[in-house]
Amino acid sequence: MSQVKLQASELSVNYGPFTALEGINMNVKNGELVVLLGANGAGKSTIFRAISGLNKPSSGEVHFLGKEINGLSPDKLVKLGIVQCPEGRKLFPMMSVYENLHMGGFVLRKSKKEIKESLEYAYDLFPILRDKKNQAAGSLSGGQQQMLAIGRALMSKPKLLMLDEPSLGLAPLIVNQMFEVIQQINQQGTTVLLAEQNANAALKIADRGYVIENGQIVLEGKSEELFNNEEIRKAYIGA
Structure with a gap:
C-alpha cells in the first residue's frame, strides 16, 4: 500500500478574482480510503473538479500513477482510471x-x-x-x-473512485448502508477518495483524512487521530 496513486502539489484554483483553493498538498496511496472533511463550500468539490479535469488549476500539479495529468480532458482521465461520482448524483432521470x-x-x-x-x-x-x-x-x-x-x-x-458527498440528504439508516458498501468497494481493491461532511461516518471507514477550511488544508492525520481530536469533534461530529 506504499505506492502513491494520486499526488496534488501546491494546487491552487481561482474563480476569477476569488481563490477557491490555495496550496493544496495531499496524496492518496494505492488501496487507501482517504476522506476530505469540511463544511459546505470549504473546497472539497473544487479539489475533485481539479483532479478530474473539470477545473483548470491556477498553479500547482496533479500526478496520477507517477504521471502529471494537468490539462488532460475529463474523458482522458476516465480512461486513465480516475472516475468521479458527483455530488447530487447527476443521473439521467x-x-x-x-x-x-x-x-x-x-x-x-x-x-x-x-x-x-x-x-x-x-x-x-x-x-x-x-x-x-x-x-x-x-x-x-x-x-x-x-x-x-x-x-x-x-x-x-476505476483505479481511483472519487465520491463527492454520497450521504447528502439520505436517512441515517441508508447512510450506514452506503458507508458499509463504500468500505466493501475499498476492501475489494478500489482506491477511494471520499469528500464528506458526515465526519462521524466517514472517519469510521477511512484510513486517513484531510480537513479543508476556506480552500486550504488545516489538518491531516490518521482517521483515529482526527476522530479523537477535540476541535474536529466539536466542529464536525457534534461531541
Missing part, C-alpha cells in the same frame, strides 16, 4: 437503471464481456438495482439513486 449503468461503462464499450462483468458487480453490490433495472432512474428513492450513481461510477473499473 428518464433513462432506465440499466441504461444509466451502461452509460458509465462507455470507456469499455468495445468489450461486451467487461461491461457484463461490471454490470454484475454493480448488481451484486446493490441488489435493488437488479430488481429495478428497467425502471426510470428518476422514479427511484434518494438512497437508490445514490446507489445507482455509485454503481455507474464503478462501471468503468
